[in-house]
Amino acid sequence: PDELREKAKVIIQPIEPAKIDHPAKVDLGRQLFFEPRLSMSGIISCNTCHNLSLGGVDNLKTSIGHKWQPGPVNAPTVFNASLNFVQFWDGRAANLQEQAAGPIQNPIEMGMPHTLAVAVLQSIPGYVDEFKKIYGTDQIAIEQVTDAIAEFEKTLVTPNSRFDKWLKGDDKAITAEEREGFRIFYDSGCIACHNGPNLGGNSFQKIGVVEPYKSTSPAEGRAAVTKKDEDRWYFKVPTLRNVELTYPYFHDGQAKTLEEAVTLMGRLQLGRTFTDDEVKKVVAFLHTLTGERPQMPLPLLPPSGPNTPRPDPFK
Amino acid sequence: PDELREKAKVIIQPIEPAKIDHPAKVDLGRQLFFEPRLSMSGIISCNTCHNLSLGGVDNLKTSIGHKWQPGPVNAPTVFNASLNFVQFWDGRAANLQEQAAGPIQNPIEMGMPHTLAVAVLQSIPGYVDEFKKIYGTDQIAIEQVTDAIAEFEKTLVTPNSRFDKWLKGDDKAITAEEREGFRIFYDSGCIACHNGPNLGGNSFQKIGVVEPYKSTSPAEGRAAVTKKDEDRWYFKVPTLRNVELTYPYFHDGQAKTLEEAVTLMGRLQLGRTFTDDEVKKVVAFLHTLTGERPQMPLPLLPPSGPNTPRPDPFK
Numbered sequence: 001p002d003e004l005r006e007k008a009k010v011i012i013q014p015i016e017p018a019k020i021d022h023p024a025k026v027d028l029g030r031q032l033f034f035e036p037r038l039s040m041s042g043i044i045s046c047n048t049c050h051n052l053s054l055g056g057v058d059n060l061k062t063s064i065g066h067k068w069q070p071g072p073v074n075a076p077t078v079f080n081a082s083l084n085f086v087q088f089w090d091g092r093a094a095n096l097q098e099q100a101a102g103p104i105q106n107p108i109e110m111g112m113p114h115t116l117a118v119a120v121l122q123s124i125p126g127y128v129d130e131f132k133k134i135y136g137t138d139q140i141a142i143e144q145v146t147d148a149i150a151e152f153e154k155t156l157v158t159p160n161s162r163f164d165k166w167l168k169g170d171d172k173a174i175t176a177e178e179r180e181g182f183r184i185f186y187d188s189g190c191i192a193c194h195n196g197p198n199l200g201g202n203s204f205q206k207i208g209v210v211e212p213y214k215s216t217s218p219a220e221g222r223a224a225v226t227k228k229d230e231d232r233w234y235f236k237v238p239t240l241r242n243v244e245l246t247y248p249y250f251h252d253g254q255a256k257t258l259e260e261a262v263t264l265m266g267r268l269q270l271g272r273t274f275t276d277d278e279v280k281k282v283v284a285f286l287h288t289l290t291g292e293r294p295q296m297p298l299p300l301l302p303p304s305g306p307n308t309p310r311p312d313p314f315k
Numbered sequence: 316p317d318e319l320r321e322k323a324k325v326i327i328q329p330i331e332p333a334k335i336d337h338p339a340k341v342d343l344g345r346q347l348f349f350e351p352r353l354s355m356s357g358i359i360s361c362n363t364c365h366n367l368s369l370g371g372v373d374n375l376k377t378s379i380g381h382k383w384q385p386g387p388v389n390a391p392t393v394f395n396a397s398l399n400f401v402q403f404w405d406g407r408a409a410n411l412q413e414q415a416a417g418p419i420q421n422p423i424e425m426g427m428p429h430t431l432a433v434a435v436l437q438s439i440p441g442y443v444d445e446f447k448k449i450y451g452t453d454q455i456a457i458e459q460v461t462d463a464i465a466e467f468e469k470t471l472v473t474p475n476s477r478f479d480k481w482l483k484g485d486d487k488a489i490t491a492e493e494r495e496g497f498r499i500f501y502d503s504g505c506i507a508c509h510n511g512p513n514l515g516g517n518s519f520q521k522i523g524v525v526e527p528y529k530s531t532s533p534a535e536g537r538a539a540v541t542k543k544d545e546d547r548w549y550f551k552v553p554t555l556r557n558v559e560l561t562y563p564y565f566h567d568g569q570a571k572t573l574e575e576a577v578t579l580m581g582r583l584q585l586g587r588t589f590t591d592d593e594v595k596k597v598v599a600f601l602h603t604l605t606g607e608r609p610q611m612p613l614p615l616l617p618p619s620g621p622n623t624p625r626p627d628p629f630k
């Protein structure tokens with residue numbers, strides 16, 4: 001028996017495949033996730049910033065939103081977001097449904113008032129039918145929109161990473177170097193914050209425990225929600241699942257590479273200066289956390305109706 | 316025997332399902348079509364403006380490109396584009412492969428020099444493997460990129476429209492009103508320009524034959540290519556396949572509805588003033604041209620490598 005694995009299993013759980021309770025809702029949610037008509041410009045959908053062909057992110061320091069406005073923080077992945085205890089870097093949304101109400105009407109994201117978003121959907125006969133079948137009403141409501149999106153997002157899990165295979169008993173799933181990287185990760189204390197099925201996503205922690213983090217970003221973290229000074233620089237610990245795919249790193253997207261992120265975490269959170277060799281091994285371990293991305297059909301969206309409001313993106 | 320159908324069959328051919336000669340190339344082309352890393356911003360792909368979840372278009376008057384710059388003309392659909400005799404409104408590209416070389420490096424579309432686009436692909440191990448398997452070389456070339464995209468685009472046909480079913484003998488596929496709309500379309504002479512499998516796409520024709528077209532767009536049509544004054548206002552006749560999905564209409568996107576487009580075509584091209592009832596019937600016919608949109612998996616794109624150039628979209 002591998003002692004390291006036994007210790008690991010106590011604090012990290014493998015990602016399980018999604019259980020789909022309501023396939024019609026998931027289908028509707030997928031359409032809405034890819035729906036550019038939910039944006040003021042007509043071209044931005046959830047998938048623009050959380051690209052499911054990539055790592056559920058846009059791989060930008062900060063996102064490009066309505067009229068090319070820069071976002072305030074780095075876009076986190078939607079993969080395995082259902083496993084996070086709260087949503088957003090500062091945790092201001094309790095769950096995925098609550099979260100999904102944000103970006104549509106955010107003026108620097110999709111820029112679309114909810115009343116107009118609902119009017120657009122209500123003008124599209126295909127959507128009216130689908131919502132009616134699922135929610136039993138003729139009048140689409142924003143809570144239904146966000147409920148369907150959340151239900152779809154719950155399917156966006158990434159099981160069967162090499163690390164999970166190792167965790168489940170397959171010795172050959174990871175190399176000796178990767179295992180050693182995990183040992184360093186475990187022994188040096190990363191695991192204190194990056195644990196649970198998401199290796200993160202289950203607590204707020206301060207960035208800069210031992211040494212302050214220098215950032216030009218105005219984001220202040222959890223304090224934005226609690227208004228308490230002691231919560232400044234506390235952010236939801238991000239998942240390390242698929243972290244290979246979710247560059248750049250940190251809430252401000254300032255770290256370009258995993259090497260940089262790991263080096264900084266060692267110093268700022270643990271007061272530890274890793275050697276190049278240690279960094280290399282930890283990064284090798286982090287690459288074993290890439291799981292199977294969900295496969296899905298490209299959704300075909302229902303045609304606009306005669307009265308579907310038309311966007312005017314250069315206004 | 317339906318006499319109208321017999322006349323129709325002489326000049327309009329049904330869309331046939333795509334024959335796929337090289338599935339690996341189609342797969343690669345699909346990935347490239349959805350690949351935002353081919354743009355300077357990192358978020359614009361072919362699919363941004365030719366959204367395959369919609370009608371292969373962005374449904375904007377003119378497109379939104381790099382840094383939110385407006386495009387000069389309305390984006391035509393990629394559905395059935397393989398059946399057009401040349402590509403672009405002014406026909407400046409002979410075929411799909413030649414066309415695909417345009418948008419990547421166009422500063423107001425994807426804004427990405429070809430050398431950089433190729434360097435990005437070359438830095439992504441998954442792509443290097445795929446290109447090697449298909450093209451047999453280690454060095455990716457832009458001609459391979461455009462070849463694969465074109466091969467994918469050839470699969471983007473939309474067979475089995477209700478009109479095609481009627482053409483093939485199914486009397487019930489269209490209603491009496493729709494058939495009457497087609498009769499008006501045929502008898503009044505629309506068919507002179509909108510014929511062939513695409514009901515268009517096989518000749519350049521002047522917009523404003525009888526009465527001049529008023530536009531604020533600087534686009535001058537075929538004259539931009541030939542430099543001949545007599546070619547001003549000649550545009551490739553657009554396909555009417557899936558025209559329900561490809562609003563707004565005309566090269567400048569000035570006509571918001573099909574009713575408007577049909578009314579204008581009657582007056583400007585044929586000197587005919589249709590009654591409201593005639594317009595309604597022609598539009599009803601045009602709706603029968605919506606075919607089955609291609610179903611496909613959402614492509615999963617290969618992860619960036621350590622040296623993949625990172626975009627800097629706000630620079």
Ligand code: HEC
Binds near residue numbers: 044046049065099110
């Ligand atoms: C213009 C870019 C953009 C668009 C469009 C966008 N997002 Fe986001 N998303 C972000 C950014 C940036 C954040 C982080 C914001 C924060 O934490 O304050 C985020 C956060 C999230 C989170 C929280 C993840 C976590 O771990 O905290 C989820 C879930 C999410 N978005 C889903 C969606 C959905 C669903 C849509 C469409 C309805 C959408 N996003 C549209 C950029 C975008």
Ligand code: HEC
Binds near residue numbers: 188193204205240282
């Ligand atoms: C005291 C808590 C804590 C410890 C210990 C800790 N982290 Fe973190 N980690 C965080 C927080 C909080 C963030 C997010 C910081 C931010 O974005 O401002 C983070 C972010 C990261 C990121 C970037 C993820 C992303 O998607 O942006 C990586 C990689 C990472 N940590 C790895 C490590 C490693 C490796 C160690 C051990 C050397 C470690 N962490 C130790 C709390 C911690």
Ligand code: HEC
Binds near residue numbers: 348404
């Ligand atoms: C920013 C918007 C935008 C992007 C991105 C874009 N296109 Fe286009 N596309 C257009 C516009 C606008 C036209 C019409 C230009 C013209 O005719 O002068 C066009 C024309 C075309 C045509 C010609 C169709 C016809 O009937 O003439 C094809 C095919 C096409 N694009 C495919 C692609 C491919 C492949 C890509 C990616 C490599 C791409 N487009 C990227 C906006 C875009």
Ligand code: HEC
Binds near residue numbers: 504519521552554
């Ligand atoms: C003499 C040639 C000609 C005739 C006759 C003609 N058209 Fe057109 N049609 C064109 C051209 C050229 C365009 C593109 C004009 C432009 O965009 O500037 C066009 C565009 C259209 C469009 C818009 C398609 C799009 O996607 O933008 C519709 C709809 C249309 N025609 C329908 C008709 C109908 C209905 C008739 C008969 C009443 C008709 N046309 C007669 C040449 C013709």
Ligand SMILES: [Ca+2]
Binds near residue numbers: 097147150
């Ligand atoms: Ca719910």
Ligand SMILES: [Ca+2]
Binds near residue numbers: 057076246249250
């Ligand atoms: Ca990131």
Ligand SMILES: [Ca+2]
Binds near residue numbers: 389563565
């Ligand atoms: Ca159009």
Ligand SMILES: [Mg+2]
Binds near residue numbers: 465
């Ligand atoms: Mg070829």
